[in-house]
Amino acid sequence: MASKLVNVRTLDQLAKVMPAPADADRDAMQAVLDQFPVRITRHLLDLMQRSPAVAAQFLPDTREVTTLGQDKCFSGLLELDVPGLERMYPDRVIIMPHHACPAYCRFCFRKFYEHHSGSTMSYDDLDRALGYVAARPEIREVLITGGEPVMEPKRLRHLLAGLRRIAHVGPIRLACRSLIMAPELCDDALLEMLAAHQDLAAGKPLEVALHANHPDEITAPTIERLVALRQRGIHVYNQTVLLRGINDDAEILRALFEALRRYGVETYYMFLGGPVRGMDHQRPTIADGLALKRALRRHASGRANPHFIVTTRLGKVEIGVDGEIVAREADGRHVWIRTPYTLAGFRAVSPRFELPDDARLDDAGYIVMRYLDGPSEES
């Protein structure tokens, strides 16, 4: 597998995958490479030759070195004392068994986490995470994410087997962008292992979360693996990240969602690209996202119409459904978003939870979060 990954740390290595930067930009580009790893799979390299939309998601850009934006776009609560275990809500936890990916998306909201250093949960940490879940019957659902969990299939099997022994855990969701980035990682052996940890009759489904952003990503190898998953009875749902200049176009999105639907993939979420530091150039605005959502409602089947989501540091908000923009600051960029979350809700998970500096409560007790919107044409 390692031979199929291309790591780029120097300008000479970079020149093998993209045109060399102009002389004036060489130092800035080296600063990007020093700060943020660049990794691309052979599958993506081939794809990038014919798809600028794919290339723009994985190739570095000198604009990444800036102070604008956030290093931590997701709070991930709370005093859990187990590396790789996160919890925001009473009934769900997140477990991240492996923190690296076969390729690194430049817009990743975990870009500044340790995961790009490739750290992995030890078996002892996995067992501590399993113990945490087993001791709390209110936890009914687990999301396994990362990084890419399928890069460590033995750890993944250990985790799935342990979770399946916990009576109160029902659905397990598995985030997997390798279906797009390196389909060969999702070989038959892996899919058989996943299927063996699904027991629908017992109310214990396993669901795979795909992350596809552009129709160019839906290649023959990806389709073949999606079909193989579906034929094994595993549900697949997709989460798209809206990115300026890449997929912020209703026709592109419609083509993507229709393609996914043909192969049995539920088009579930369309996230606004988050306020990740250094990624302003790829961020649409909330208004852009709402306009795209409206266009999709007009021109695509409701079955191919995902929820449009803005992700604040304390969780997802569906603008106009369970939250709204309540104020915009004079800079035109920062907005305040009423979320569906309450202080009491987070304190039920972590009694010592305190509101972060960029949050306040409204009169009804809902948390209102400050959020950096994408740059509009005027800003």
Ligand code: SF4
């Ligand atoms: S695959 Fe997911 S976790 Fe990995 S770099 Fe891309 S967005 Fe981040």
